Amino acid sequence: MTAESIAPVYERLFQIKLPLPIRPKGVQVYLFHNGDRSVLIDTGLSTEESLEVLHTSLREIGCSFADIAVTICTHYHPDHYGASRRIKQLSGCEVLLHKADSEYLFRTLLLNTNDYRKFLRSHGLPVNGTALMPPAIRVLRDYYLPVVPDKYIADGETLDFGDFSLQVIWTPGHTPGHVVLYWNETRIMIVGDHLLPDITPHVGIHTGLEGNPLDSYLDSLESLKGFEIAQVLPAHGPCFSDHQRRIKETFEHHEERQAAIVSRLDNSFATAYELALSLFDQSLPDLHKEVAAYEVLAHLELLKEKGKVQMHTRDGVNHFALQ
Numbered sequence: 001m002t003a004e005s006i007a008p009v010y011e012r013l014f015q016i017k018l019p020l021p022i023r024p025k026g027v028q029v030y031l032f033h034n035g036d037r038s039v040l041i042d043t044g045l046s047t048e049e050s051l052e053v054l055h056t057s058l059r060e061i062g063c064s065f066a067d068i069a070v071t072i073c074t075h076y077h078p079d080h081y082g083a084s085r086r087i088k089q090l091s092g093c094e095v096l097l098h099k100a101d102s103e104y105l106f107r108t109l110l111l112n113t114n115d116y117r118k119f120l121r122s123h124g125l126p127v128n129g130t131a132l133m134p135p136a137i138r139v140l141r142d143y144y145l146p147v148v149p150d151k152y153i154a155d156g157e158t159l160d161f162g163d164f165s166l167q168v169i170w171t172p173g174h175t176p177g178h179v180v181l182y183w184n185e186t187r188i189m190i191v192g193d194h195l196l197p198d199i200t201p202h203v204g205i206h207t208g209l210e211g212n213p214l215d216s217y218l219d220s221l222e223s224l225k226g227f228e229i230a231q232v233l234p235a236h237g238p239c240f241s242d243h244q245r246r247i248k249e250t251f252e253h254h255e256e257r258q259a260a261i262v263s264r265l266d267n268s269f270a271t272a273y274e275l276a277l278s279l280f281d282q283s284l285p286d287l288h289k290e291v292a293a294y295e296v297l298a299h300l301e302l303l304k305e306k307g308k309v310q311m312h313t314r315d316g317v318n319h320f321a322l323q
């Protein structure tokens with residue numbers, strides 16, 4: 001089991017695959033084996049199974065929890081930050097996260113149910129007994145034990161670990177404080193969920209999240225074009241090298257989605273939820289439909305800002321139409 005979960009990526013850099021109870025099936029975290037100053041990137045979920053795989057993998061690499069001096073998390077999502085409290089307890093490490101994600105995470109946890117229900121209703125989403133919390137937290141709350149970060153990391157900062165250093169690049173979009181890490185000497189980039197080989201990362205508007213996340217996401221994607229990258233190490237799916245091609249494909253995906261939304265609004269108006277139902281497979285579980293509506297909403301916000309779409313509110317429900 002363990003050998004399968006470890007893949008050496010570069011001298012002293014290892015990929016460790018940790019199990020997830022839902023799709024995607026696993027999350028890949030990365031370990032810079034640097035003696036008792038080892039650095040872990042992302043944590044996996046706070047499940048016994050995941051921590052056990054991490055524990056055995058560390059041992060096989062010749063490392064232990066006590067050797068982890070720093071844990072850097074690419075973003076606050078449960079598969080990346082969920083075990084941060086447990087790992088800190090086990091290792092005494094410093095936990096680093098971008099401030100925007102820390103703020104969003106703790107603000108979301110403090111959201112009251114009424115605000116959340118009001119948000120769902122305003123976009124035409126059905127409100128039922130399970131819709132009490134934002135989806136990521138609702139589904140995974142049992143496995144999510146976040147810690148308050150010891151230190152915030154910021155765009156452009158270089159984290160120096162003696163033998164190697166990592167450049168922090170802020171890539172908001174998938175979450176407000178998502179970061180990727182660039183290892184200059186090797187041109188290896190650890191990208192979290194920002195750029196994935198097989199799927200496109202979720203970019204949505206959620207309650208408590210202001211702004212235009214899709215615009216931020218596309219800007220952050222654009223900013224990676226200027227980097228020379230030998231290998232992209234994602235959190236889900238195989239490692240890859242042609243980042244320019246994948247960036248292009250991801251842009252195309254969003255252009256197609258945008259065109260599909262515009263064509264459905266031709267001569268009609270709809271809520272974000274109605275649009276999501278017409279664009280995605282209707283047999284999807286409720287949670288997926290909800291997440292799809294958040295993605296559609298991110299597109300509508302971008303279209304609104306471009307002056308292509310307008311929003312009307314009737315009886316507290318937002319409807320969108322072409323401008």
Ligand SMILES: [Zn+2]
Pocket residue numbers: 075077174193
């Ligand atoms: Zn994520």
Ligand SMILES: [Zn+2]
Pocket residue numbers: 027077079080192193235236
């Ligand atoms: Zn993820």
